[in-house]
Amino acid sequence: MSGKPKLHYFNGRGRMETIRWLLAAAGVEFEECFMETKDDFTKLQKNGFLLFQQVPMVEIDGMKMVQTRAICNYIAAKYNLYGKDLKERALIDMYVEAIMDLNELFMTHPIQPADKKEQHFATIVDKATNRYFPVYEKVLKDHGQDFLVGNQFSRADVQLLEILLIAEECKPDILAKFPLLQSFKARISNIPTIKKFLQPGSQRKPPLQEKDLPKVMKIFY
Amino acid sequence: MSGKPKLYYFDGRGKMESIRWLLAAAGVEFEEEFLETQEQYEKLLQGGFLLFQQVPMVEIDGMKMVQTRAILSYIAAKYNLYGKDLKERALIDMYVGGTDDLMGFIMMFPFLSAEDKEKQRAVIVQKATSRYFPAYEKVLKDHGQDFLVGNRFSWADVHLLEAILMVEEKKSDVLSGFPQLQAFKTRISSIPTIKKFLEPGSQRKPVPDDKYVETVRRVLRMYYDIKAN
Numbered sequence: 001m002s003g004k005p006k007l008h009y010f011n012g013r014g015r016m017e018t019i020r021w022l023l024a025a026a027g028v029e030f031e032e033c034f035m036e037t038k039d040d041f042t043k044l045q046k047n048g049f050l051l052f053q054q055v056p057m058v059e060i061d062g063m064k065m066v067q068t069r070a071i072c073n074y075i076a077a078k079y080n081l082y083g084k085d086l087k088e089r090a091l092i093d094m095y096v097e098a099i100m101d102l103n104e105l106f107m108t109h110p111i112q113p114a115d116k117k118e119q120h121f122a123t124i125v126d127k128a129t130n131r132y133f134p135v136y137e138k139v140l141k142d143h144g145q146d147f148l149v150g151n152q153f154s155r156a157d158v159q160l161l162e163i164l165l166i167a168e169e170c171k172p173d174i175l176a177k178f179p180l181l182q183s184f185k186a187r188i189s190n191i192p193t194i195k196k197f198l199q200p201g202s203q204r205k206p207p208l209q210e211k212d213l214p215k216v217m218k219i220f221y
Numbered sequence: 222m223s224g225k226p227k228l229y230y231f232d233g234r235g236k237m238e239s240i241r242w243l244l245a246a247a248g249v250e251f252e253e254e255f256l257e258t259q260e261q262y263e264k265l266l267q268g269g270f271l272l273f274q275q276v277p278m279v280e281i282d283g284m285k286m287v288q289t290r291a292i293l294s295y296i297a298a299k300y301n302l303y304g305k306d307l308k309e310r311a312l313i314d315m316y317v318g319g320t321d322d323l324m325g326f327i328m329m330f331p332f333l334s335a336e337d338k339e340k341q342r343a344v345i346v347q348k349a350t351s352r353y354f355p356a357y358e359k360v361l362k363d364h365g366q367d368f369l370v371g372n373r374f375s376w377a378d379v380h381l382l383e384a385i386l387m388v389e390e391k392k393s394d395v396l397s398g399f400p401q402l403q404a405f406k407t408r409i410s411s412i413p414t415i416k417k418f419l420e421p422g423s424q425r426k427p428v429p430d431d432k433y434v435e436t437v438r439r440v441l442r443m444y445y446d447i448k449a450n
Binding site for chain 1: 284286288289290291295299308311315317319322352356
């Protein structure tokens, strides 16, 4: 046993990507075990490794953790990315929960039926630019600090950067009206652990290609 | 200002119900403002009360908190219902994640067409009995303790009881294969704060009906069809 956290998922972003971001941001090396086929998944389920028969699953500190939020919460707390007290934690939670709502929309886009895709895309862009991004722009404007919460790097910054990059992949000029988010993006990307994660060859996963979708679906359905 | 937490939501369960359960379990009195009209909602929006333009919103300790999970985590931590250390917290988070997913199947139920309701009822029962209940049954069996985590009452126990009662409303004998959960249900229901919340006249909300659905649709202008997942 290496002592490093071990991630069980398919070789793609999905619900595991945020966990990869947090571990990378914290400078924690991790291993990955990729499910390629339904058999790989069934094997994990039959071994009793998956509390609710689902992935993500992360082997960490003697636990087989499941539930994305639980895993993210544990990593953030363990590596001091969760604020200094209950109130900072509350702010961080509010910010990351909303980011996760937006991320759900992005994540479910590839599986929309063809006739609904365009409308769905429009909804995502609308929500990102009218509901979510303005909030983070205002937070940064109001306190003028480098980080979202408590003048200290936290998971909120990591997760916001993650979603900003995802949004730009979908629509390259989506940050046009958000100057502070643009400088936030540059600033956080320069943090050494983040910078490393953003370089080619890291464990960061690319966006799901249309052609790979059937293979992923076969694992689960 | 009363100092009590104040909940802003519809007069019904939805996403606020777990918050009501947790405050009640902690013995915390709370006030509620019910959204009935679009104008009320617009007023909250204009006033900048809703960070992401959504409810639930809870005024607590000088904050206008939004995002159900954030609110629940805050309450759990504040009132010592979140375990004693990081590892107990991890277990609680995992368990709550499961019951949250299970209750998610039920949350959309009132908004479905009659035909989809029947299908969804079957899905709820199937997920409860083949995926979620067995997990909690095993946890209780393996450690033989009264509570899910750390031999102490926590958020996980409250959330599981809430989920059990909700599923039973869809199929009253759904616990028949789960003796540990049956005992758990009786035990947790007897805790004084929980017992009080389960009595008529408490702030617990009833099973959502058409009037609730109509109110939500009207206030949020949510007139599109909801499909089961």
